[in-house]
Amino acid sequence: MERKRAKSGEIRLTEVAKLAGVSPITASRFFRNPEALSPSKRERVASAAKELGYVPNLAARALASQRTEVIGVLIPSLTNNVFSDVLRGIYDASEGSRYSIQLANTRYSILQEEQLLRLFQAQKPAGLIVTGIDQTAESRAVLEAMNCPMVQIMEIGPDPVDMMVGFSHQDAEFAAVSHLVTQGFQRIGFVGAQMDPRMQRRFGGYRDAMKSASLFDPRLIMTTPVPTSITLGGTLFADLLSKAPDIDAVSCGNDDLALGVLFECQRRQLSVPEDMAIVGFNDMEFMASAVPPLSSVRTNRYEMGHSAVSMVLAAIEGTRPPEPVVDLGFQLMIRESSSPRRT
Amino acid sequence: MERKRAKSGEIRLTEVAKLAGVSPITASRFFRNPEALSPSKRERVASAAKELGYVPNLAARALASQRTEVIGVLIPSLTNNVFSDVLRGIYDASEGSRYSIQLANTRYSILQEEQLLRLFQAQKPAGLIVTGIDQTAESRAVLEAMNCPMVQIMEIGPDPVDMMVGFSHQDAEFAAVSHLVTQGFQRIGFVGAQMDPRMQRRFGGYRDAMKSASLFDPRLIMTTPVPTSITLGGTLFADLLSKAPDIDAVSCGNDDLALGVLFECQRRQLSVPEDMAIVGFNDMEFMASAVPPLSSVRTNRYEMGHSAVSMVLAAIEGTRPPEPVVDLGFQLMIRESSSPRRT
DNA sequence: CAATCCGTTGGTAGCGCTGTCAATCTTTGT
DNA sequence: ACAAAGATTGACAGCGCTACCAACGGATTG
Numbered sequence: 001m002e003r004k005r006a007k008s009g010e011i012r013l014t015e016v017a018k019l020a021g022v023s024p025i026t027a028s029r030f031f032r033n034p035e036a037l038s039p040s041k042r043e044r045v046a047s048a049a050k051e052l053g054y055v056p057n058l059a060a061r062a063l064a065s066q067r068t069e070v071i072g073v074l075i076p077s078l079t080n081n082v083f084s085d086v087l088r089g090i091y092d093a094s095e096g097s098r099y100s101i102q103l104a105n106t107r108y109s110i111l112q113e114e115q116l117l118r119l120f121q122a123q124k125p126a127g128l129i130v131t132g133i134d135q136t137a138e139s140r141a142v143l144e145a146m147n148c149p150m151v152q153i154m155e156i157g158p159d160p161v162d163m164m165v166g167f168s169h170q171d172a173e174f175a176a177v178s179h180l181v182t183q184g185f186q187r188i189g190f191v192g193a194q195m196d197p198r199m200q201r202r203f204g205g206y207r208d209a210m211k212s213a214s215l216f217d218p219r220l221i222m223t224t225p226v227p228t229s230i231t232l233g234g235t236l237f238a239d240l241l242s243k244a245p246d247i248d249a250v251s252c253g254n255d256d257l258a259l260g261v262l263f264e265c266q267r268r269q270l271s272v273p274e275d276m277a278i279v280g281f282n283d284m285e286f287m288a289s290a291v292p293p294l295s296s297v298r299t300n301r302y303e304m305g306h307s308a309v310s311m312v313l314a315a316i317e318g319t320r321p322p323e324p325v326v327d328l329g330f331q332l333m334i335r336e337s338s339s340p341r342r343t
Numbered sequence: 344m345e346r347k348r349a350k351s352g353e354i355r356l357t358e359v360a361k362l363a364g365v366s367p368i369t370a371s372r373f374f375r376n377p378e379a380l381s382p383s384k385r386e387r388v389a390s391a392a393k394e395l396g397y398v399p400n401l402a403a404r405a406l407a408s409q410r411t412e413v414i415g416v417l418i419p420s421l422t423n424n425v426f427s428d429v430l431r432g433i434y435d436a437s438e439g440s441r442y443s444i445q446l447a448n449t450r451y452s453i454l455q456e457e458q459l460l461r462l463f464q465a466q467k468p469a470g471l472i473v474t475g476i477d478q479t480a481e482s483r484a485v486l487e488a489m490n491c492p493m494v495q496i497m498e499i500g501p502d503p504v505d506m507m508v509g510f511s512h513q514d515a516e517f518a519a520v521s522h523l524v525t526q527g528f529q530r531i532g533f534v535g536a537q538m539d540p541r542m543q544r545r546f547g548g549y550r551d552a553m554k555s556a557s558l559f560d561p562r563l564i565m566t567t568p569v570p571t572s573i574t575l576g577g578t579l580f581a582d583l584l585s586k587a588p589d590i591d592a593v594s595c596g597n598d599d600l601a602l603g604v605l606f607e608c609q610r611r612q613l614s615v616p617e618d619m620a621i622v623g624f625n626d627m628e629f630m631a632s633a634v635p636p637l638s639s640v641r642t643n644r645y646e647m648g649h650s651a652v653s654m655v656l657a658a659i660e661g662t663r664p665p666e667p668v669v670d671l672g673f674q675l676m677i678r679e680s681s682s683p684r685r686t
Numbered sequence: 687c688a689a690t691c692c693g694t695t696g697g698t699a700g701c702g703c704t705g706t707c708a709a710t711c712t713t714t715g716t
Numbered sequence: 717a718c719a720a721a722g723a724t725t726g727a728c729a730g731c732g733c734t735a736c737c738a739a740c741g742g743a744t745t746g
Contacts, residue, residue, distance in 0.1 A: 012702060023726050028704060038724065058465045059405035060702035063731050068402070078421075078430045087421045091448050100462060103446045105434050119443060122401045230629040259629070266634040286573040286602070291609040355732060366696045371734060381694065403732035406701050 011052045020048035031056055062124070069099050071312055072125040074116060076108040076132070076196065080228065082254070082282055082301060083131075086153065089305025090129065097313055099126060108196055110136050117142045124148075127312035133157045133164070134197045149315030151308040155198060156325050163315070164325040165308050169198050172297045172330040173205030176279045177251050179295075179332055181213045184341035185249035185277055188215065191236045191261065192223040192253035199253050202281060206251055219244045228253075233260020234267070241268075248341065249277035255284040258294055262337070278337040293335035300328040354395045363391035374399055405467070412442050414655055415468040417459060419451045419475070419539065423571065425597070425625055425644060426474075429496065432648025433472065440656055442469060451539055453479050460485045467491075470655035476500045476507070477540045492658030494651040498541060499668050506658070507668040508651050512541050515640045515673040516548030519622045520594050522638075522675055524556045527684035528592035528620055532563045534579045534604065535596035536571040542596050545624060549594055562587045571596075576603020577610070584611075591684065592620035598627040601637055605680070621680040636678035643671040 017027035022041055029036050030045040037045070048054075062068045073090060075083050087103070094101050102125065106113040113130075117139050120128065128143070128150040135143065143150060143161045150162040155169060180188050190206045192199050203223070210216035222240040226232060233256060240247065252258035258280030262272060270276045272292055280287055283298035307328070311321055360370035365384055372379050373388040380388070391397075405411045416433060418426050430446070437444050445468065449456040456473075460482050463471065471486070471493040478486065486493060486504045493505040498512060523531050533549045535542050546566070553559035565583040569575060576599060583590065595601035601623030605615060613619045615635055623630055626641035650671070654664055 010702095013704095014702080024702095025704075025727080026725060029725090032704090036724075041724085055461065055465050057406070057467075057702055059402045059411070059467070060731090061704075062402035063400070063406050063733085064702075064704040066705090066731070078434070079427045081424065081427075084422045084424075084427065087448075091421070091450075100447070104443070105430075107434075118398065122398050124400075124402070231632040234632055260632060263632050263634050289574040289577055289603060289606050291606050353732095356734095357732080367732095368697080368734075369695060372695090375734090379694075384695085400732055403701090404734075406703085407732075407734040409701070409735090 020044040071127040072120040074130040085301035086305035089302040093306040093309035169201040170205040173202040177209035189247040193228040230260040233257035234264035237261040255280035295338040298331040363387040414470040415463040428644035429648035432645040436649040436652035512544040513548040516545040520552035532590040535566040573603040576600035577607035580604040598623040638681040641674040
């Protein structure tokens with residue numbers, strides 16, 4: 001008879017309120033700020049909700065309150081282990097807060113990023129974490145229009161959209177290569193894959209360090225746009241060796257490549273570091289346990305994710321950091337694979 | 344004057360409809376099913392939306408339509424590389440569909456899982472993907488009440504909540520250990536970490552294989568609840584060696600542990616496979632490029648994620664698979680690290 | 687030529703919750 | 717004892733969108 005639409009059949013707040021003998025709005029408050037209720041009502045609503053198995057409808061809540069309790073996170077890859085540490089920090093920091101994480105994967109595509117950003121825009125997240133500082137003009141416009149706290153992570157640079165947590169990839173790689181120079185190596189190769197903006201800046205650090213030591217030679221460089229992997233490290237190193245057989249050290253754009261280089265050395269009976277020094281980037285867990293232990297640049301990935309979320313949460317509460325850009329720095333981890341050259 | 348609440352200031356569908364000269368409902372249809380409009384109106388709504396920069400309000404849509412376009416995914420870890428392949432499959436399969444992925448991380452905690460499931464319940468996802476088959480009774484009750492297509496991944500077993508895609512960890516490990524037995528190894532150790540249900544079932548496969556070859560000896564086993572890592576593989580192997588110095592092979596619960604064992608062998612000048620055979624589990628990318636190449640059990644992780652999403656999408660459209668449980672199997676990848684024993 | 691069908695369009699009435707303000711009941715200070 | 721301040725509670729009116737039905741026009745059919 002009725003032409004009204006079918007109700008969902010789920011328990012609603014009104015039912016809970018009725019059973020508890022309070023008004024719907026009081027029941028609503030119970031779920032958002034229990035302290036505001038008198039103990040007796042609080043008790044009654046709690047037991048009514050439990051008895052009925054009430055689950056709040058987030059869509060209705062979001063529509064009525066004009067906000068959500070979601071923090072959007074945009075990262076370029078789930079396969080690259082670097083991000084799993086960042087994500088761990090992100091999830092750990094969000095733990096205990098009422099915000100939940102909504103993860104989206106751009107696959108290193110700026111178009112994908114634009115699209116996902118628009119999806120986030122439709123969802124009105126309470127905060128946003130995006131990777132890198134190379135958004136398209138379009139993406140940046142969306143970000144600026146979003147009107148929620150936002151942190152760019154992994155890198156630092158001028159002109160943050162809102163806040164930033166990261167470090168200078170260029171400086172870090174510069175330090176790594178300078179270390180090799182100091183150790184007495186001269187023909188230092190560079191191996192890089194997946195030449196995303198951060199890898200490119202690392203390459204910039206390599207180039208600057210080599211140039212300032214007057215050791216730069218384009219034949220020492222081997223890069224590819226192909227996604228990084230341990231196997232690829234071996235392949236690139238083999239290619240590099242045939243192009244420049246006289247190299248005495250390799251600086252790798254990341255640790256996976258470095259491990260691949262180590263394996264390739266083992267395969268060719270090149271001893272590390274006597275015949276070939278190796279330095280990686282990121283200081284993944286396995287670098288210290290490889291044989292020989294591999295030098296690397298430690299980056300504070302977990303902290304990066306953690307503080308990005310902390311900053312967003314604080315900003316939601318109205319507390320802004322003294323400086324919008326936070327530099328987490330890096331540490332050179334010197335191990336056997338880059339021991340001084342014996343002449 | 345008015346005590347009405349402030350409007351959000353965003354462009355609404357009504358504004359778009361007005362500019363396009365159509366009714367709101369027609370504009371609404373444009374965004375959900377453009378084919379239903381006549382070409383002229385379609386054009387008008389499209390340009391109006393573009394001109395105003397309209398972004399649909401997903402909360403309002405979800406509330407009115409009683410459904411969302413989100414597929415929830417529950418996995419136990421973002422750090423364990425095994426899941427990054429599964430996730431790649433999941434994201435790839437959802438690409439192009441209008442559904443987006445909402446990822447949640449249980450950190451191997453069944454309590455966390457229950458809580459996240461309740462969060463999903465409040466969000467009314469269109470589909471759900473959960474890891475493993477060991478949900479608590481409580482979680483299972485929530486899952487069954489969710490009334491959306493659902494796939495349990497990573498394992499197979501009787502009594503799926505709805506659908507399943509996976510393989511038998513026990514059979515796979517049984518095959519790996521039987522392979523070592525066939526190769527002539529006798530004192531085969533087992534190294535395991537993070538003893539989650541899947542690791543435990545793999546251990547079960549080891550135990551059965553050893554028993555059926557009459558080689559089982561509890562001293563050959565070294566496990567820990569600590570999260571897995573490459574370094575840990577070395578530590579556990581060292582512990583195992585001191586407990587059972589006569590072992591001639593190790594079956595590792597996963598590939599990270601296997602690589603750690605290889606490094607520890609290199610450190611101790613044990614040659615692989617002459618002094619010590621190694622078999623891993625999962626066949627990660629690096630296994631083939633290690634020196635020597637490491638044997639492993641290939642598991643179809645990407646396919647698992649991919650078909651889980653495909654099955655959910657098909658089920659949303661009303662097409663159910665002929666069998667609710669899909670066994671993706673495994674392949675033994677035999678490499679140099681488990682070459683036959685020379686006597 | 688009326689009857690029927692299909693494709694397209696619009697009107698109405700919510701979806702389930704919360705912001706806003708007002709009303710009521712306590713507590714506190716003088 | 718009385719006013720002022722604070723703590724609780726409730727009524728009302730939407731938030732922006734879509735389900736549901738109805739209506740309209742043109743094409744097709746007997």
